[in-house]
Amino acid sequence: MDKVTIMSRKRFLEWVPPVSKEQVVAIRIGDRAPVKDAASDRYTDTLSLAFYDEWTFADEIDRNTPVGSNRLTEKDKIIIDDYIDKYSDRYFVLHCEQGISRSSAIGYYILKRLGYKEELNEKKDSALYLPNIEVYGLLIGNPYTKKTATKLRKELDYPE
Template sequence: MDKVTIMSRKKFLEWIPPISKEQVVAIRIGDRPPVKDTASKRYLDTLSLAFYDEWTFADEIDRSTPEGSNRLTEKDKVIIDEFIDQYANKNFVLHCEQGISRSSAIGYYILKRLGYIEELNDKKDSSLFFPNIEVYGLLIGKPYTKDTATELMNELKSLE
């Protein structure tokens, strides 16, 4: 099993990890706060997040909206970082609706943060994923703006 497995919500609901549940944690991403279901019981722990799959320049986002505005926030980043740090020695399974954008942005971030560069490059080479640049930028500390857009796109495409 890969360090990070990325899939759609539909596949996640059917998928059974090929290793002991004590070795696997899950990050679940939806548009609205997700409901825990029986699929979550297949994992040691589950982090559920709710944010939309949008690409908006950071300086154009209205962050004054109340919590639950469905944008990934700095608070979410802290929660994600704590979850990664807590389970750095486990395998991660991530899903969003299609398993292409939001989950791959977090998956790429996990692999980069934990130093799994070969697996990160394999995922980039696969062309199965199109990471959400707004999410990825916030996670790596380079908010997606007009000034950083090209740099972030190049980082997502490069094999480093």
């Protein structure tokens, strides 16, 4: 099993991890606060996040948004970092609606943060994912702006 497995919500609801529940945790991403369901019971712990899949330059939005915001916030980053640190010895399974951009942005971040360079490069080379650049930039501490866009696109191996 990969350190990070990224999938769609539909697949997540049907998928059973090939390792014991004690070895794997999940991160679930939706547009609204997700509800725990039977699928969450297959994991040691489940982190549920709610934010939209938007792509806007950081210098054009207000990150100090109230609770219930539709954007990933600095507070969310702290929650994600704490979750990664707490479960760094486990496998991570992530899903968003399509399993392409929000979950892959967090998945790439987990791999980078924990030093899984080979797996990160394999995921980049697979062309299965298009990580949300706004989310990824916030997580790595390099917000997506007009000045950082080229560097972030290169780091994510986006096609030119």
